[in-house]
Amino acid sequence: MDKPTAQFDADAHAAEIREQGFTVIRDFMDAATLQAVRDGLAPYMGAHHGRNAFEGFNTERVYTLVARAKVFEDLTEEPRVLALLDRFLQPGYLLTASQSIRINPGEAAQDLHTDDGFYRQPRPRPAISYTVIAAIDPFTAENGATEVIPGSHLWGDHGAGGRPNSPEEMAAMLVPMEIPAGACFVMAGTVVHRGGANRSDKPRLAFTNQYCEPWGRTQENFFLGIPPERARAMSPRLQGLLGYDIWPPFMGMVSSLHPKKALQPGWVPPVVAQSPGPTRSRLPQVPPE
Numbered sequence: 001m002d003k004p005t006a007q008f009d010a011d012a013h014a015a016e017i018r019e020q021g022f023t024v025i026r027d028f029m030d031a032a033t034l035q036a037v038r039d040g041l042a043p044y045m046g047a048h049h050g051r052n053a054f055e056g057f058n059t060e061r062v063y064t065l066v067a068r069a070k071v072f073e074d075l076t077e078e079p080r081v082l083a084l085l086d087r088f089l090q091p092g093y094l095l096t097a098s099q100s101i102r103i104n105p106g107e108a109a110q111d112l113h114t115d116d117g118f119y120r121q122p123r124p125r126p127a128i129s130y131t132v133i134a135a136i137d138p139f140t141a142e143n144g145a146t147e148v149i150p151g152s153h154l155w156g157d158h159g160a161g162g163r164p165n166s167p168e169e170m171a172a173m174l175v176p177m178e179i180p181a182g183a184c185f186v187m188a189g190t191v192v193h194r195g196g197a198n199r200s201d202k203p204r205l206a207f208t209n210q211y212c213e214p215w216g217r218t219q220e221n222f223f224l225g226i227p228p229e230r231a232r233a234m235s236p237r238l239q240g241l242l243g244y245d246i247w248p249p250f251m252g253m254v255s256s257l258h259p260k261k262a263l264q265p266g267w268v269p270p271v272v273a274q275s276p277g278p279t280r281s282r283l284p285q286v287p288p289e
């Protein structure tokens, strides 16, 4: 996506993330992009309702969003987001999750959590992942705006003041991210937050992309979730974010080869191509490299 970055002060935004745990990009999506996002999502809505309290029984999610429409490919490699991630994550960082979240009226607040809590490493520590949450509908305190605890990215394992905090204390620290449609915020994976309760009479639609260190296991398995012919048509940068790259010297290799080879038309995995058994003779002929 060809957005001007000249007037975007990435260092100032990064400083906000360091200080409070998150920063807002108010003009993340213009009206045309927002419409493309809505159009891209429309065919998929209504298919997946949450199966547990965390997903939200009254919440709809569309997973593997990055591969659902071109606009999501573009937004996943949005230059301002990447400029921020470049300041926190090591080169070769990965997309770890990509989904829309529609919190319907009557939904309860999620449990408080952190997005990089999957990596069970002691805190305080640098975040292992960073989350972008983009508002497709305006976020309000009533309709389920994400609620965050500013500064919680600096906490140790036991909450504010180094001791477990009561639910009442935690609730008092929560701030709703009231942002307009088209805005997003970028948040350290260590920030304590939750999807808010929707006490309004309209759904709250958003999407989130999360990115992790290049050595981290990703939440979504994009190799299996995105057919190779779809991944082949994506930009080299996006292919890298999906894991079609090497974290030096050789993490991510495929039978000692660069994973981008697996996107070439006619690719047959060496395990099959080099097999001495009958499997090989059943395979189509592969042109030599």
Ligand SMILES: O=C(O)CCC(=O)C(=O)O
Pocket: 054, 101, 103, 110, 115, 133, 144, 145, 146, 147, 193, 194, 195, 196, 206
């Ligand atoms: O929808 C939101 O505002 C946040 C959701 C969230 O934190 C999550 O599902 O992990």
